[in-house]
Amino acid sequence: MRRLLVLGASGLVGKALVEEGKDSFDVYGTYATRPVDLPEEKQFQLDISDMDKMKEIVQSIKPDSIVSCLRGDFDQQLEFHRELALEIENTESVLYYFSTANVFDGDFTKHHSEEDSPNAASPYGQFKIECENMLQEVLKERAVMIRIPQIWGKNSPRLDQVRSGIENNSIDVYSNLECNHLTDEFLAKQLKYIILHKLSGVFHLGAVDMMTQDTFIEELVSSLTDKDLNIHHRLLQDTPDTYYFGLKSIRNDLPESLLKTNREMIDDIVSPDGPQ
Numbered sequence: 001m002r003r004l005l006v007l008g009a010s011g012l013v014g015k016a017l018v019e020e021g022k023d024s025f026d027v028y029g030t031y032a033t034r035p036v037d038l039p040e041e042k043q044f045q046l047d048i049s050d051m052d053k054m055k056e057i058v059q060s061i062k063p064d065s066i067v068s069c070l071r072g073d074f075d076q077q078l079e080f081h082r083e084l085a086l087e088i089e090n091t092e093s094v095l096y097y098f099s100t101a102n103v104f105d106g107d108f109t110k111h112h113s114e115e116d117s118p119n120a121a122s123p124y125g126q127f128k129i130e131c132e133n134m135l136q137e138v139l140k141e142r143a144v145m146i147r148i149p150q151i152w153g154k155n156s157p158r159l160d161q162v163r164s165g166i167e168n169n170s171i172d173v174y175s176n177l178e179c180n181h182l183t184d185e186f187l188a189k190q191l192k193y194i195i196l197h198k199l200s201g202v203f204h205l206g207a208v209d210m211m212t213q214d215t216f217i218e219e220l221v222s223s224l225t226d227k228d229l230n231i232h233h234r235l236l237q238d239t240p241d242t243y244y245f246g247l248k249s250i251r252n253d254l255p256e257s258l259l260k261t262n263r264e265m266i267d268d269i270v271s272p273d274g275p276q
Contacts, residue, residue, distance in 0.1 A: 001026045002063040004195070005063035008070040009036040009043070010154055012184050017067055020167065021189035028061050048072045051083045058087050065102075065195050067096045074127040081131055085138040092142075096191065097135055099128045099147045101179070101206075101247050106221060111178075111210060111246035114147075114202045145202040146191065149247050152269050153184035158267060162217065166225050173214035177232045179245040181216060183268050190258050197253070204247035207262040216262055223270045 004021050008014045009029025018036060021027045029036045030046040044057050048070060058066075059137045066088070070077060081097070088095065102125035135143040135242035152158050165171035182205055190205050211219075214233055221229060234245050262269075 003061055004060055005066045007066065007068045010034045011069055012035060012153055013069045013151060013187060016184040016188040017191065020064055020192050048076050048080050054084060055087050058061040063093055065094050065096065069098045078131055082134055085135050094137055094142045094144060095135060096146055099132055099145050101147060101149045101154055101245060103129050107240060108243040108245060111244045111248045113248050113250045114204050119235060141200045147247055148180060148182055148187060149202050150181050151184055152181055161238040163221060166221060166227065166229060170230050171217060172232045172234055173217045174236045175214045175249055176213055176240060177213045177236045177243045177245060178210050179213065180210050181248060181262055181265050182206045182209045186260060190254060193254060193258055199253050204249040206247045207265050208259050209261045210246045211262045220266050220269065223266055
């Protein structure tokens with residue numbers, strides 16, 4: 001069984017990846033403070049500043065695939081991933097790096113596909129571009145970029161905010177921000193397919209359609225409660241212009257069963273059984 005190392009396995013996405021991958025991989029994971037749902041010998045506490053510990057873990061496991069969903073200081077992350085890339089440069093390990101729609105937050109005039117050149121205005125987006133470029137330079141085709149939109153899940157901070165808004169009868173939404181969304185569990189299913197089928201390059205994952213943020217939140221709220229809520233519709237940047245912030249894909253690698261709409265994402269969020 002192929003060995004999979006999940007860096008940041010205690011986070012929202014990391015937990016979903018560990019759970020989804022257990023039947024297909026020999027899974028190992030790292031965590032910062034909270035242990036993960038893995039046998040003790042297959043999980044490691046790792047601080048993002050501890051390069052020696054990271055190298056020790058990689059050398060002992062010799063993973064076929066590494067998924068990075070780490071968070072933290074941008075400079076530390078960049079240095080960590082540089083050292084990681086150099087550590088596996090002369091191995092056969094493939095690194096799957098979670099990037100973001102924010103690599104395009106310098107251009108809201110259209111939704112962006114994998115063939116578009118990144119253009120970021122935010123420090124976060126600029127950091128992700130720098131990390132993407134560095135990893136691709138060192139690892140070439142063994143660095144797979146997974147760009148993702150907003151991630152939701154039954155235990156996600158975003159859903160907690162919505163529930164809090166329902167409880168307080170007040171939710172703020174943007175009516176001129178158009179984007180797509182994704183759940184942690186469905187992302188894990190998509191990535192498992194990508195790893196198992198040894199797909200490479202850049203991937204834009206997310207719902208196959210786009211919704212304005214207010215429509216998505218309103219439909220989510222209506223699936224959670226029958227209460228008549230006070231929803232505040234706002235304009236991003238206080239202008240009536242539409243801001244396009246979706247990740248669209250021109251790739252045809254994923255099967256139909258791994259493609260969903262925003263409405264189906266909402267159904268998965270509120271369903272007690274998760275993605276169907």
